[in-house]
Amino acid sequence: MTVTMTSTATTPDRRTARHRLARRAAVVALVGTGLLATLTPTASAAPPAGRERPATDPAALGQALRAVVEQGGSSAVLAEVRQDGRTAWRGTAGVADLTTGAPVPDGARFRIGSVTKTFAATVVLQLVGERRIGLDDPVERHLPGLVPNGAAITVRQLLNHTSGIHNFTDDPRFDTDGEEALQRWLTVGRWTTYRPLDVVRISTARPPYGSPGTGWWYSNTNYVLLGLIVERVTGRTWAEEIERRIIRPLGLRDTSMPGTSTVIPGPHAHGYVERPGGPADVTLQNPSAYGPAGAGISSTRDLTRFNAALLGGRLLRPAELDAMKQQVDTGQGFTYGLGLSRHPSACGEFWGLTGGIAGYGTLVTGSADGRRQVVVSINPYHLSEDTGRTYQALVDMATCGSPRAAAPSEG
Template identity: 45%
Template sequence: MNQVRRGSGRPWTALSAVAVSLLILGAAPAATGAPPAPHPVGASGTTLHALLDSVVAVGVPGVLERTQDGRRVISATAGVADLGTGAPLRPDARFRVGSITKTFIASVVLQLVGEHRLALDQPVARWLPGLLADGEHITVRELLNHTSGLYDYTDDPAVLAGLVNNRVWRPAQLVAIAESHPALFPPGSAWGYSNTNYIVAGLLIEAVTGHPLAQELQQRIFTPLGLTHTSFPSITGRITGYHAHGYLPAGLATTANGEPTDVTGLNPSSAWAAGAIVSSARDLSRFYLALMDGRLIGPRLLREMTTTVAEDPADPATYRYGLGIERVQDPCGTDWGLGGAIPGYQTMAYWNQSTGRTVVLASTMDPAPAAAQAPLANAASFALCGPTNGTQNDLPRHEGEPPY
């Protein structure tokens, strides 16, 4: 299968490769090409404390990490939740998760498949006639694994302009922007990351159920799993409850004092089903554990979800994409999850197939300074694989949080 790559929503891989896009859901240009070579975990004596502190030291306001290994949970934070108040960042902060939203959306679609209300290999036009010019040839599966060939609407300058002006977009408008561009390739002939796929998937859920997407997410996932810090505020920038503020770096946006710009209040309508969920590290960990344990979708549908295509034909083993979930092969084994980026926030959440360990790592600046990428990647590696190369397996600053 050929490949058209523009970044997979992966701010850092499960282990350590760095592939950050500039505002993946609304800015340009996105990262292209294969991810750079992995960074090693730090020199002898490095601790998770030091790795997170080094992220903050280069200008990222806050960063948090949560690891769950069986019933043992350890969390660590560095920096502040709000530059305006200087309040320290706590492990229970809510934050925008960006493209991790896609795993939630794919899970709902697969539940509908299990209820025989959808079929993965039938064309999208069966449920959404006239929405896509090629809707008779694009299947539901091709939406979920990014092989549809649909142009990514976030690459159109109008979306960035709308983001700057805090415009509220309707999902159909985003699809129309994508449809105004030629397809990237014939359906099923290549892999190419496109946020448009998940806008269409969200519309598909609404068409099949007759309910708003937010209602289906709440009833099918948030409430049953007890994800009390997770929500889908798709047209308002307000984040309820205790949350971390998200920032653009100084210099990317104009501010009176030359400080990073607080973009927490930007409405996420340009992301919608591709990236508008707000969550917490605990809730993301709970979600991926339930998903991979088969509590959200049955074994047959979980096999469908984890049937993957290569993101890069030149390296078919390392990064592969399933139905709303990514498989990353690294020295720790096989990891399943996603990374996400949205203005002000970068997040990753992965579950290790060998150990059952889940790791969530989130930071509050997107795009992050280049100097932050190595410590972010090293913190992910440290958390997911444990200490290597002489690192100390230190006790993080927070421990004993209830795992469920």
Template identity: 45%
Template sequence: MFVSHLGMAAAVLAAAITAAPGYGQGDLRRDAERIVAAGATGVQVRVTGEGGSMVATAGVADVRTKSPVPPNGYFRIGSSNKAFVATVVLQLVGEGKLSLDDTADRWLPGLIKGHGNDGRKITVRHLLQHTSGIVDDYPFPTAIASSREYRRHRYDTYTPRQVVSRAMRHRPAFAPGEGWSYANTGYAVLGLIIEKATGRPWHAEVERRVVKPLGLTHTRWPGRSAGLPRPHARGYSVFKTGEGFVDTTRHRDADASGGLISTTADLDRFFTALLGGELLRPAQLAEMRKTVPVAKELRRIWPGARYGLGLMRRPLPCGGTYSGHGGDILGFSTRTGVTAEGKRSIVVSVSTERFDSTERALRLEAAVDRLVDRALCDAG
């Protein structure tokens, strides 16, 4: 989830959801339709349990042609990408190639400095957990406020060092380790550290270490391409009331903070494998699961939410917790989760981002939360 969209997360549902078994295909379809009714153009969702997977879609893939949402469509995963980057970093830790206590300056001397920022005091752990204090000044696609800006900047690209340089114009939000603030820039730094430690770009290491071993045949780094592979729903953004849905499918950038393209099936396989211990050694998975509270303003929206190393944990209304990582990027919103015992998992892709009002954005997110909670609680 990009920081500009985190503030639009949903309030916890007022009504409690019990853990009565029986959440079925019809329930999933109806909950997906509620997301469309709340203001989305389209949604696809996959829920996996001990009996297999259920898939449902609702809405349309294209507001002009009214074509249906493909159940296996590609989409931009946004900040769900951070879990992939964190996995590679923790694999390197397990191999002894770097340490969570290494400073940013140890790998990238002089990159983080100026206006009180000091890479000699920021560790890899701080970067992974958003406790570095670095203030985001991330350019497109996270700072677009209008359809005009989108059309003007959608093909802009920025190097990770340019992204970090922008952040260095600001004083840190707090001393490293003394607070929590979501920072896409921190993951730009982690991408550079991966490259320095391995000699290959972060996305090449993700492909080698995660994508190929798990057989994620529909997960890819788009590189310079601004489009999506077929099939896909078009991604839309609503920037202001009265303007309607703006097609924001095509754009570039996001890099290590949110650049991959995938499908619900591939993301489900990734998160269940990660949390099931297939990708990390026990010591590194335990480190990933160590969490701190998110920022106060987000705790009001997500009571009990905590953040680990590239992984978020949230409580379920029926008891227990689930872990995953969501993602928001122009045109697409992704939500993922695996229950603590690993028996149920979910991936939701909504092909709409709303910026027209906080109320509408919260209403849409609340509908997504309702689906996630009901599906993971198996509440029919």
């Protein structure tokens, strides 16, 4: 499984309205005022016939985890491996606070960014299984008059980012490219409350990227619209439905969908952005603009449990889980399904999603058989080529047992 940095939308006239914290081979890049370019594993060799799931080596994993911090690319890293329903290994490295030097607390929570999309997609697909939503329903049926050309855009296209709807984080008001724009976000933008209709109007005021179903264009607006559809169908907010359908049944005590709250409840490591004068602490931020597209908070413990339950068939019926895994080619070296992405590796097929928000990046992935799950949270800071290399080694070790195991064999 090879982790690469990819952009999240491509159009000829796309603005460069983003403050990139990553260097050219970095793992993480900030998009808009928060969402992260995906840490997207690309295809590698198929697993050898009869290969057993790799054993977990705590010492080697600990060393790989520390290397990410020691290379200077992250202030903190948290990771967990779950095997056959039990925590096989959990580790932390770095500091929770650059000022005090306090260590990262065990069980720390963090902002999960676009991994929130998998939670939201799961709720939508549960409603599909209940025949309350159809994947081929037009958006116009559920949100009449809200989206231009809504009669031609389907729920499925919102889920897999083929709707063509403009990404609201490309709007100039979310621009953090350059010191002046970043300062504006730090002092004003990150405290601003946005309602779902606010960001939809920001998006629909701009022309679409293309006709529905003719290409792949990552747009956080798609999932904001899905949240509104869930509310229209159930009479409850998307966050209430995630709480009712996923968080409570699975006992995810560290997971929350914070709305307008600026804090991370419970133990956590601070997140930072790099500036010429030193780090700016962005732990406190209002994620309301992102909603079901990226506002969530969780922990490695909860995310491995969620991934195991999802891939193990506890949250969706086989038909809906199969639909979730139906991938489209993004044209960027990876595929994307209905809030779930395929991560081929040398030790088997893995499924999950990646994402982030200012100061935090997350990878969630699990084996197709539901037996092994891996979660990595990184607090990116001063990223470099070495960051990408050490991060890749950690992911390979966690998924396949060694840094070399995930690479295709020569010959």
